[in-house]
Amino acid sequence: MSAQARGVSSAARVSARVARPSSSARRFSSSRSSPATRASSNTTLPIDLRGKKAFIAGIADDQGYGWAIAKSLAQAGCEIILGTWVPALNIFETSLRRGKFDESRKLSDGSLMEFAAIYPMDAVYDTPEDVPADVAENKRYVAYPGFTVSECADKVKADFGTVDIVVHSLANGPEVAKPLLETSRGGYLAAVSASSYSMVSMAQRFTPIMNPGGSIISLTYLAAERVVPGYGGGMSSAKAALEADTRVLAWEAGQKYGVRVNTISAGPLGSRAAKAIGFIGTMIDYSEQNAPAPKGLTASEVGDVACFLSSPLASACTGLTMYVDNGLNCMAVAPSVGLKALQPEA
Numbered sequence: 001m002s003a004q005a006r007g008v009s010s011a012a013r014v015s016a017r018v019a020r021p022s023s024s025a026r027r028f029s030s031s032r033s034s035p036a037t038r039a040s041s042n043t044t045l046p047i048d049l050r051g052k053k054a055f056i057a058g059i060a061d062d063q064g065y066g067w068a069i070a071k072s073l074a075q076a077g078c079e080i081i082l083g084t085w086v087p088a089l090n091i092f093e094t095s096l097r098r099g100k101f102d103e104s105r106k107l108s109d110g111s112l113m114e115f116a117a118i119y120p121m122d123a124v125y126d127t128p129e130d131v132p133a134d135v136a137e138n139k140r141y142v143a144y145p146g147f148t149v150s151e152c153a154d155k156v157k158a159d160f161g162t163v164d165i166v167v168h169s170l171a172n173g174p175e176v177a178k179p180l181l182e183t184s185r186g187g188y189l190a191a192v193s194a195s196s197y198s199m200v201s202m203a204q205r206f207t208p209i210m211n212p213g214g215s216i217i218s219l220t221y222l223a224a225e226r227v228v229p230g231y232g233g234g235m236s237s238a239k240a241a242l243e244a245d246t247r248v249l250a251w252e253a254g255q256k257y258g259v260r261v262n263t264i265s266a267g268p269l270g271s272r273a274a275k276a277i278g279f280i281g282t283m284i285d286y287s288e289q290n291a292p293a294p295k296g297l298t299a300s301e302v303g304d305v306a307c308f309l310s311s312p313l314a315s316a317c318t319g320l321t322m323y324v325d326n327g328l329n330c331m332a333v334a335p336s337v338g339l340k341a342l343q344p345e346a
């Protein structure tokens with residue numbers, strides 16, 4: 001493993017945790033078997049990602065969607081490799097080392113999710129030539145050379161050969177708190193650069209090292225297609241670009257590499273990035289009051305869908321914007337603001 005790859009552990013594999021049909025005889029047993037027999041047959045439809053490798057960009061704590069996706073993939077037996085934003089890397093590694101995340105690393109059999117390697121990454125830079133002098137000389141960056149997208153992909157290739165799954169779970173919009181009417185050109189372009197082109201850049205650099213049948217997943221938000229007041233600074237535009245690019249990349253990467261590309265439109269979650277926007281609590285309450293599924297949304301529900309989409313079970317799914325938001329996307333009116341008469345009777 002390269003010196004720059006801050007490997008937290010030596011590629012500890014997650015052992016088998018997925019139920020498998022116990023014998024072919026049982027799999028093909030009579031369709032006339034009694035419900036009791038079927039219940040005891042222990043047949044399942046497994047997501048088995050043992051032997052697969054996932055590169056996940058956008059984890060710097062255990063609160064966000066990236067972490068939940070890593071956990072679901074690890075639960076299915078996948079090896080997890082991370083690309084973590086340089087300014088957040090030191091604190092993330094320190095917290096990990098000190099056991100701060102141990103509770104949330106726990107898998108269903110009690111073992112802890114392991115990371116085969118953690119690479120420094122800044123997804124707004126594609127090659128070393130793109131890095132401005134003030135960033136290259138910044139002491140946080142000097143400590144972690146080789147953080148551009150292409151260098152990161154090169155290191156993954158050198159250390160792991162190929163990967164099967166690539167996850168883009170990152171976004172950044174310096175003017176997200178500003179209405180679009182007040183957003184500067186620089187702020188808008190920075191949002192698109194960090195939140196959408198970063199995905200294109202990753203697809204360019206990682207598809208050549210992805211195995212056929214591989215999967216790329218990103219995270220988008222309903223604000224790409226409906227107005228979410230307060231989600232400003234060009235972030236809504238960035239998510240719209242991400243969704244359009246998902247379709248084009250699905251076509252191109254499907255034809256050239258046999259790789260599928262999907263994006264998950266996730267409901268609101270109180271992650272670190274979302275808290276920085278400022279009104280995430282309101283969005284969570286709104287969703288709980290107005291979404292068809294009357295419940296909270298957990299990060300693990302998004303993680304599990306990402307795991308499914310990355311698995312052979314979803315081999316025909318590509319170019320999708322997959323909503324994982326308790327159904328909020330399909331509502332045209334908000335029952336919580338006085339339309340109680342329209343609600344079905346209990």
Ligand SMILES: NC(=O)c1ccc[n+]([C@@H]2O[C@H](COP(=O)([O-])OP(=O)(O)OC[C@H]3O[C@@H](n4cnc5c(N)ncnc54)[C@H](O)[C@@H]3O)[C@@H](O)[C@H]2O)c1
Nearest residue numbers: 058060064065085122123170171219221268269271273274
């Ligand atoms: N939280 C929500 O309500 C919500 C809803 C829908 C979609 N999403 C999307 O989910 C994804 C993950 O966000 P999250 O809300 O889980 O928050 P998060 O804070 O867990 O993840 C965002 C990550 O982006 C990283 N990052 C920022 N700039 C970067 C850069 N230049 N290079 C590399 N990494 C960078 C941060 O370090 C952080 O780890 C984002 O695309 C976000 O837009 C979030």
